[in-house]
Amino acid sequence: MKVLVAVKRVVDYNVKVRVKADNSGVDLANVKMSMNPFCEIAVEEAVRLKEKGVATEIVVVSIGPTTAQEQLRTALALGADRAILVESADELNSLAVAKLLKAVVDKEQPQLVILGKQAIDSDNNQTGQMLAALSGYGQGTFASKVEVSGDKVAVTREIDGGAQTVSLSLPAIVTTDLRLNEPRYASLPNIMKAKKKPLEVLTPDALGVSTASTNKTLKVEAPAARSAGIKVKSVAELVEKLKNEAKVI
């Protein structure tokens, strides 16, 4: 079975971003970029499916700038077999990304597509669901367990009230939650080997996809700052403050 994994290049999760002075966005100049943490979990899950003999080929795809090749090489070092970059210098919205991924799905015909549930930059949590809608496939979002058997996949999902399990007909879309697995680190020999694995570069035009969006970001601002309060010396003082100053208990 062929598995397609989508990954996104985003600001590293340890970086505290700053809003640009002109409010046009956040300042990403000279900031460390990495693979989105949920996408790392998606790659890991695909590699584990291959190690179990369920997956036969892992194709990793990214939609983004030329530099996203770094994240694709990381995925190749972790165990993906080949990579596709759909190159776009513009920041694309989720629907455009989903349409581009749909074009790749049509071309590659994977049985399972695994994506992160959300990217930690835009925090949209949309692309996997949109890809499922455009492909007409079932979706198992926020997955904490994925089990393929025959022509079905059982996905256990993290939901507000606890956990839910659904069964989907293949092909299907899965989006990963935090506790699906713990991603491995790439070994040095595998990083070297990944440099020789195939990486194809496509463009939205070549795929015949319009990347127009109905959303327009007008401005980006820093959130209202919350200032540090005071340190209390004892539990008794804390209770006194909460009762008489904050009046919350």
Added chain:
Amino acid sequence: MTILVIAEHDNKAVAPATLNTVAAAAKIGGDIHVLVAGQGVGAVAEAAAKIAGVAKVLVADNGAYAHQLPENVAPLVAELGKGYSHILAAATSNGKNILPRVAAQLDVDQISEIISVESADTFKRPIYAGNAIATVQSSAAVKVITVRATGFDPVAAEGGSAAVEAVGAAHDAGKSSFVGEELAKSDRPELTAAKIVVSGGRGMQNGDNFKHLYALADKLGAAVGASRAAVDAGFVPNDMQVGQTGKIVAPQLYIAVGISGAIQHLAGMKDSKVIVAINKDEEAPIFQVADYGLVADLFEAIPELEKLV
């Protein structure tokens, strides 16, 4: 302008987040209709009809909608939604699961987790784990939006008298089926609706030690939450996680116990009215957002706190 709000419910009762979503719809302005899709949802529809400001309740009562499977519910919402100016759902795990699928079917981009309404087409939403706030304008004919409940004070659950109307053909895509669920059972208030939340982190050391927090929470009538570290370590189940990718809470009082304060955790609780941090590490970043910080061993401080409140 007419706005369609997707009711959040469990086939038995309307979830509180629906009231916050109706509040966001009221800020946009125009008639508000509420869709109740599910199975055996007569009582839910009746309750929805009483929500203040709701003009009409649409009921799609069918086995295909019993478990909110997005493959079945999204086509229904997309079909009904075409005639509306906006489609709104709470940014719950259901809303997040279903609404992007609706947006794609309508060929529009969704606006996720709005925290304020600037005008009928312009909204504010947090990005980068709440470290930036984007103002986003939508040119879509039907604006598809999820609503972060903490951004909007709920409307009254009583006082309305909307008409109730059965709608929609059954959509059963046949792509998915419900296998089962394990829902957490608790007598404490629901995390996202509680006035006081007590949360524990890695500093709790193990799941058994959470009993100290449960005891304190029960004295305060509080809900109990956790940081990602505590959930990852297996101390408590995932439904207790507060943070960027867990639950977003904004109670009157948030007590963070043994939580260092990673930005991903702060993203889920920094809009709380009063924040208390109890941590033995005085350098912990949580103190930078806390109104009251106590540098102490939590195993001494929590039992004492429980006695004094």
